[in-house]
Amino acid sequence: MSRKPIVLAGAALALSGCLMIPKYTRPDLPVPSSWPETAAAGGGAQAAPLATDVRWQDYFTDPRLCSVIELALANNRDLRIAALGIEKAQALYRIQRSALSPDIGVMASGQEYRIPKSMPELGNPGVFREYTVEAGISSWELDLFGRLRSLKAAALEQYLATEQARSATQIAIVGTVASGYFALAADEEHLALSRSILETQTSSVALIQRSNELGVASDLDLREAQSQVDAARAGVATYIGAVATDRNALEALVGAPMSTDLLPGGWSGVKEMPALSPGVPSEVLVHRPDIVAAEHQLKAANANIGAARASFFPRITLTGGGGSMSDELSKLLGAGSGTWTFTPQIVAPLFAGGSLKANLKAAQVDRDIAAAQYEKAIQQAFAEVGDALTLRRTLVEARGAEELLVDHLGDAYRLSDARYKAGIDSYLAVLVSQRSLLAAQHGLVDMRLAEETNLVTLFKVLGGGV
DSSP: OOSHHHHHHHHHHHHTTOOOOOOOOOOOOSSOSSOOGGGTTTTOTTOEEOOTTSOGGGTOOOHHHHHHHHHHHHHOHHHHHHHHHHHHHHHHHHHHHHTTSOOEEEEEEEEEEEEOTTOGGGSSSEEEEEEEEEEEEEEEEEOTTSHHHHHHHHHHHHHHHHHHHHHHHHHHHHHHHHHHHHHHHHHHHHHHHHHHHHHHHHHHHHHHHHHHHTTSSOHHHHHHHHHHHHHHHHHHHHHHHHHHHHHHHHHHHHTSOOOGGGSOOSGGGSOOOOOEEOOOHHHHGGGSHHHHHHHHHHHHHHHHHHHHHHTTSOEEEEEEEEEEEESSGGGTTSTTOEEEEEEEEEEOOSOOTTHHHHHHHHHHHHHHHHHHHHHHHHHHHHHHHHHHHHHHHHHHHHHHHHHHHHHHHHHHHHHHHHHHHTTSSOHHHHHHHHHHHHHHHHHHHHHHHHHHHHHHHHHHHTTOOO
């Protein structure tokens, strides 16, 4: 017995495990091994490390804010689009994977033809009929050199990259909703301050009015007090509009009207977020969804090189089937009507005008582009985290200074008011102190907003939790 068929079969089996995908090695991080020195203390002494496997609910612990975020995630169209993109990528991956398996189907056909007497070379003249039913394989490619498996690997990486895109979209939605919620809380706090000042100024005008009627307070004091009432009314109107605008913007993000019990009602109704520790760049950056997606794209480009390399080698396809054939439909499934076909085909490239080499070169360039994009994503992420940490450090210091300023200006205002009532100073000194205190109070509200927004930014740039 000849050993040649056995040797050929063994070689085919050996080649069936051959893949020409270059060995993948993750590029080195093109950033320093630690964050900038200016950001070293940005997380605070009590900061907790951010773990990518922890849900966002563990960072945004305010119950009402969590309810608003859940509504946004349920209704947001961007997240729906991202989810549908995952379904499409999964379907494309399944299509590519199915190419490794043979397509088996059933085909039935019939034909009727006539051979004229004028063409005896085609056979005996007459009318002929032919009916066939077959089940078999249509053009199954033996993936001896890994072309199809390389394409399958590329499709899988594309699918995984799409999954990460959805995670990135969710993190962005969570962060945007939280920022909008804090902006609404800040403007509600501004509105409460303005209403409190209006109430105080209105009471002051009433007292000065009586003092003026008794000849104690001057007309100048009365006019100055009345001007502050007008200014306070303008402030109230301004912040009423700001609160309404913030609420409309938040409802647009949520995709549904918000009930009153979900509104923050100022800073007093908002639970402060915990500080976040940045961790080590090499551990944090490679887990950000956008960076993970970029790496999957790099792996997909690397797998396409294997498919381009395999195109230089022969392709073997098998087509075959078995069934019945008869000249009468009633005898189609009868005894002696069995038939079969087997059509192997080998196509080997001999001359392609350089297209195969060009295709391989293009695949290699695509891999280099994907590597550069991966490195760029890491560099951008490093810069974003460094900037957020640096800002965090300055905001913590600024908020402490602003709180002390409010305390000191509050004392100065009370002393000025007492001196005016004692007849030592004019009402102008009271107005100057009051304006300075009000400006500092509004500044403290804005500082709290900046601090909370910075924590939201840190949550996003550190990869968040989904």
